[in-house]
Amino acid sequence: xTDKDYLMLAIxxxxxxxxxxxxxxxxxxxANVVSSQIETHRRFGGVVPEIASRKHVETITRILQEAFxxxxxxxxDIDAVAVTQGPGLIGALLVGVVAAKSLAMALDVPLIGTHxxxxxxxxxxxxxxxxxxxxxxxxSGGHTELVxxxxxxxxxxxxxxxxxxxxxxxxxxxxxxxxxxxxGPYIDKLAQTTEEEVExxxxxxxxxxxxxxxxxxxxxxxxxxxxxxxxxEALNQGxxxxxxxxxxxxxxxxxxxxxxxxxxxxxxxLCGGVAANRGMRERLTSLCEAARLPLxxxxxxxxxxxxxxxxxxxxxxxxxxxFTPLDMVAGAQLSLEEWSVSxxxxxS
Amino acid sequence: MNGSNRxxxxxxxxxxxxxxxxxxxRDGRVMEASQSFAERNHSVRxxxxxxxxxxRHGVHREDVGAIAVGRGPGSYTGVRIxxxxxxxxxxxxxxxxxxxxxxxxxxxxxxLKIRQEASAQERDAWIxxxxxxxxxxVYGARFVASAAGRDLGIEEVVAGGxxxxxxxxxxRLIADWSAELAAQAKEAGVALWFVGETAPFAALDGxxxxxxxxxxxxxxxxxxxxxxRGRADDVHAFAPNYTQMTEAEVKLQAGEARRTP
Numbered sequence: 213x214t215d216k217d218y219l220m221l222a223i224x225x226x227x228x229x230x231x232x233x234x235x236x237x238x239x240x241x242x243a244n245v246v247s248s249q250i251e252t253h254r255r256f257g258g259v260v261p262e263i264a265s266r267k268h269v270e271t272i273t274r275i276l277q278e279a280f281x282x283x284x285x286x287x288x289d290i291d292a293v294a295v296t297q298g299p300g301l302i303g304a305l306l307v308g309v310v311a312a313k314s315l316a317m318a319l320d321v322p323l324i325g326t327h328x329x330x331x332x333x334x335x336x337x338x339x340x341x342x343x344x345x346x347x348x349x350x351x352s353g354g355h356t357e358l359v360x361x362x363x364x365x366x367x368x369x370x371x372x373x374x375x376x377x378x379x380x381x382x383x384x385x386x387x388x389x390x391x392x393x394x395x396g397p398y399i400d401k402l403a404q405t406t407e408e409e410v411e412x413x414x415x416x417x418x419x420x421x422x423x424x425x426x427x428x429x430x431x432x433x434x435x436x437x438x439x440x441x442x443x444x445e446a447l448n449q450g451x452x453x454x455x456x457x458x459x460x461x462x463x464x465x466x467x468x469x470x471x472x473x474x475x476x477x478x479x480x481x482l483c484g485g486v487a488a489n490r491g492m493r494e495r496l497t498s499l500c501e502a503a504r505l506p507l508x509x510x511x512x513x514x515x516x517x518x519x520x521x522x523x524x525x526x527x528x529x530x531x532x533x534x535f536t537p538l539d540m541v542a543g544a545q546l547s548l549e550e551w552s553v554s555x556x557x558x559x560s
Numbered sequence: 561m562n563g564s565n566r567x568x569x570x571x572x573x574x575x576x577x578x579x580x581x582x583x584x585x586r587d588g589r590v591m592e593a594s595q596s597f598a599e600r601n602h603s604v605r606x607x608x609x610x611x612x613x614x615x616r617h618g619v620h621r622e623d624v625g626a627i628a629v630g631r632g633p634g635s636y637t638g639v640r641i642x643x644x645x646x647x648x649x650x651x652x653x654x655x656x657x658x659x660x661x662x663x664x665x666x667x668x669x670x671x672l673k674i675r676q677e678a679s680a681q682e683r684d685a686w687i688x689x690x691x692x693x694x695x696x697x698v699y700g701a702r703f704v705a706s707a708a709g710r711d712l713g714i715e716e717v718v719a720g721g722x723x724x725x726x727x728x729x730x731x732r733l734i735a736d737w738s739a740e741l742a743a744q745a746k747e748a749g750v751a752l753w754f755v756g757e758t759a760p761f762a763a764l765d766g767x768x769x770x771x772x773x774x775x776x777x778x779x780x781x782x783x784x785x786x787x788x789r790g791r792a793d794d795v796h797a798f799a800p801n802y803t804q805m806t807e808a809e810v811k812l813q814a815g816e817a818r819r820t821p
Contacts, residue, residue, distance in 0.1 A: 255812065256808050256812065260806065260808040262636065262806045262807070262808065263806055263808060263809070265636070265637070265640060266640075266799070266800075266802075266806070269640045269643055269644050269647070269799060269800065270797075270799050272644060272647065272648065273647045273648060273651040273795055273796050274796045276648070276651060277651070277796070287652060302637075303636070303637050303640070306603045306637060306640065306641060306644075307640055307644045309603060310603050310606065310607070310640075310641050310644040310645050310648070311644050311645070311647075311648040313606075313607040313645075314607055314644070314645045314648035314649050314652070315648050315652055316607075317607050317610070317611050317649075318621070318648070318649055318652035318653055319652060537608075538607045538608045538611065539604050539605060539607075539608050540604070541603075541604055542603060
């Protein structure tokens with residue numbers, strides 16, 4: 213077996229998707245099974261952690277089985293087991309972590325604890341080559357971060373949200389407009405339906421800051437809804453959604469481009485669940501074209517939580533022989549920077 | 561009983577309480593049962609503990625006849641740790657999976673200790689395992705241990721009916737329930753034993769108490785009996801027994817009930 217054809221099985225259970233992937237050589241996805249719990253959580257208006265954990269334990273071996281069937285490989289062919297170690301909902305993480313440890317022991321192969329955000333970033337390696345230094349714009353339900361990768365596998369967070377994550381703001385605004393959970397895609401669609409736009413504020417923060425803040429914007433949307441209600445006016449939902457989306461995309465993409473320039477990166481990587489947002493993809497694509505900055509965006513199936521991206525990130529550790537002992541601790545707040553690879557002894 | 565229907569070595573574990581209990585069981589005998597009390601750390605230690613115990617006894621995957629696991633009730637997160645490990649191991653190794661009630665394992669382990677005490681054996685006994693479920697509640701059940709079972713081997717006790725269940729696993733208010741049981745036990749002329757997490761409950765009148773930590777060695781004989789009866793579980797469908805819905809589901813149901821006239 214060489215590094216090019218080793219088989220990694222990866223498990224991701226950090227939130228409300230139970231996912232198992234089998235990936236060859238760190239890049240070739242043989243199976244990427246995702247069992248979403250969205251239908252279950254919708255009636256609660258958001259993810260209920262205890263229910264998410266219950267679903268994971270009910271589903272996990274079925275998803276494992278399905279991944280092997282899709283990949284057409286046998287259990288004995290697996291060379292390593294990777295798993296999301298954090299961050300995420302602790303009860304949900306634990307199901308995947310314990311399953312992964314058990315599987316690593318059962319198959320007598322190494323375990324690789326993997327950072328969820330490193331996974332989102334390295335989803336891009338499943339579709340192309342990452343050129344360093346690179347800047348990753350991570351936008352999801354739980355995260356909004358600008359991550360600088362000066363070299364392979366080394367992560368430095370240069371900007372982060374100070375309050376809500378982008379996806380969280382989308383879901384809250386969608387709820388205020390009475391869309392079911394998760395509401396982000398409804399806002400994206402609604403915003404495309406009109407040319408009218410309610411002008412909403414942009415939080416730029418300090419001039420040199422790459423941080424984000426979305427709570428003020430969310431409040432402005434709620435205030436607009438209230439204002440219309442008080443005056444008995446019909447609310448122009450499309451224009452409000454468009455205004456909200458315009459503000460988010462303007463701030464996020466402008467800061468990303470500014471950071472890309474400040475750090476002299478050679479590539480921009482968009483990732484995370486909100487990277488499936490059409491408005492976001494289009495704007496960043498045109499900005500990068502204008503700046504002649506290469507841009508990678510994974511297809512939507514690799515943007516939302518999935519285990520293939522975990523295998524792609526775990527490949528960094530596999531190639532360095534950096535395995536994780538079976539007494540690994542899952543971390544709801546696991547640090548991305550500390551998860552960085554620690555040496556240059558890479559076999560390619 | 562001949563050798564052919566022996567299930568091989570049972571790998572048994574439970575993490576429903578503060579105790580990480582792991583054991584190996586074979587031919588009616590507990591090979592080793594370990595207990596560790598690293599509260600809230602079961603996800604860290606469970607797999608190394610299993611691996612080390614198998615190595616100590618030279619037990620390889622081919623030797624494992626079945627995976628036995630305590631399926632709760634107990635700590636939600638705790639129960640999921642053992643069940644996740646058990647499902648994955650059973651699936652990866654193609655072994656039968658046998659779930660046993662964590663309360664029954666707790667009760668049975670305690671009774672194996674109780675029956676060694678001469679004074680405790682003359683009457684039939686009700687063994688009532690308790691796990692603290694907070695706010696005056698307990699996870700509990702009731703088992704009947706007949707005096708006839710005092711001298712039997714541990715598998716014969718289970719197989720021969722000297723050990724049987726009388727009340728299902730459930731969550732109950734300890735104050736009401738313990739008083740009720742005491743009155744019933746008195747009337748029935750049986751010895752009433754509260755075992756397990758008895759410490760938080762000061763007044764358990766009319767009963768004996770045995771503070772007792774989960775003994776993994778008690779899972780083996782219970783699981784072996786289920787296997788003999790052909791009652792192994794479906795690996796994919798197997799889930800913990802939480803005995804109650806989540807708070808979110810309870811609130812949602814209450815809300816729907818209010819809206820429905």
